[in-house]
Amino acid sequence: MENGSGARELVGKRALVTGGSRGIGAAIVRRLLDAGADVLTTARSATSPVPDGAAFVEGDVRTRAGAEALAAAAQETLGGVDILVHNAGGARPHQGSAAIPDEEWQDALDLNYLASVRLDSLLTPGMRERRSGKIVHVSSAAVPTSVAPFLHYTAAKAALENYSRGLALELAPFGIRVNTVSPGRVATPGGEATREQWASLDAAPGQSDAPAVPLGRDGRPDDLAHAVLFLVSDRASWLTGSNLVVDGGEFPRG
Ligand SMILES: NC(=O)c1ccc[n+]([C@@H]2O[C@H](COP(=O)([O-])OP(=O)(O)OC[C@H]3O[C@@H](n4cnc5c(N)ncnc54)[C@H](OP(=O)(O)O)[C@@H]3O)[C@@H](O)[C@H]2O)c1
Incomplete structure (x- = not known):
């Protein structure tokens, strides 16, 4: 057993x-390598140094051309993709929704949403042929309580x-879990x-309302990496269309 999980369960x-x-x-890369x-x-x-043992290709996932280049690199380097984790994301906070420039609305959509749509559309045909695949989309626990500085992001x-749930239903008959x-x-x-930029805004809208984390600490990257490793493992073989909230209890959902 390694890392409290199911040993080297992702060999091959x-x-x-x-x-x-x-x-x-x-952290996700390290867990998958382990x-x-x-x-x-x-x-x-x-x-920053990429974890030892991982292959790296420079690229920008925000455009269709970037997605195509990445899919081609994956084909060349790996020969195909069995596990796809969409983790790149983020956005810059602003004083309020009206202060978010048009190009940053577009950028937030491209990075946090359309990058996944484009890359999935390029890589799921191979998964469908093999009738197997695992996809994880990284969202944010803050979605249901979205605050003004981050409306473009949330x-x-x-x-x-929403897309991830629909894709899960579409691909379930092909043995692909999303x-x-x-x-x-x-x-x-x-x-x-991002939190420093938020704190520097005038009156930092929304921030004073941020609840304490019930489990008493901020998250560590590994808290998320363990969740992703579980979702792509066979231990999660009956899980699709789910949203695993890993937040120390900060954002309860009904
Ligand atoms: N940390 C949190 O508190 C938190 C909370 C909720 C949700 N999340 C989500 O968790 C995910 C990871 O967040 P993180 O805090 O680990 O972010 P991070 O420290 O900023 O790391 C982001 C990673 O994505 C890469 N990246 C950013 N834009 C990219 C682009 N256009 N094309 C390709 N790669 C790009 C970055 O490298 P380059 O900059 O060199 O491209 C970096 O490797 C994101 O989706 C974020 O929205 C994080």
């Missing part, structure tokens, strides 16, 4: 993880969650930078 599996150069994505998978990851630049993640994980407040370079 080929995994593509977006945004694996730091934060939650890097479980025996071959892993390719991507980011716009590898300024609206895009809400679309992602699930979402929704992180709460996790200590990562991107998360910390």
Whole structure:
């Protein structure tokens, strides 16, 4: 047994993880490698060291061309994709919804929603042929309580969650499972930078209402990585269309 999971349960599996150069994505890459998978990851630049043992290709997932280049790199490097984790995401907070520039609404949609749609459309045909595959979309626990500075971000993640549920139903007959994980407040370079930007806004709208984390600490990247490893493992073989909220109890859902 390793990492409290089911030993090297992913030997022979080929995994593509977006945004694996730091934060939650890097932790996911490490967990999948530990479980025996071959892993390719991507980011716009590898300024932080990519986990040892993972293949890396530089790229931007926000465009159709970026998705096509990444799918081609996955074919060349891995020979196909059995496990697809859409982790790259984020957005810059603004004073309120009217202050969010048009291009940042588009950018939030491209990065947090359409990047997944495009890459899924390129990689699920191979999964359908093999009648097997696992897809995980990384959303945010903040979706139901979206606050003004982040409306572009949470609206895009809400679309992602809705899309993920529909895709799960579409692909279930082909043996492909599709699930979402929704992180709460996790200590990562991107998360910390975003919260600093939020705190620097005038009156920091929404922030004073942020609830304490009932389990008493912020999340660690590995808290999410363990959840993703479970979802792509055979231990989750009867789970599809679900949204696993990993947030220390911060954002209760009905
Ligand atoms: N941390 C939190 O508190 C929190 C809470 C809720 C949800 N989430 C979600 O969890 C996921 C990971 O967040 P994180 O905090 O780990 O973020 P992070 O520390 O900012 O890391 C993001 C990763 O994605 C890559 N990336 C960003 N834009 C990209 C693009 N256009 N194309 C390709 N790669 C790109 C980054 O590398 P480059 O910058 O070099 O491209 C980096 O590897 C995101 O989807 C985020 O929305 C995080």
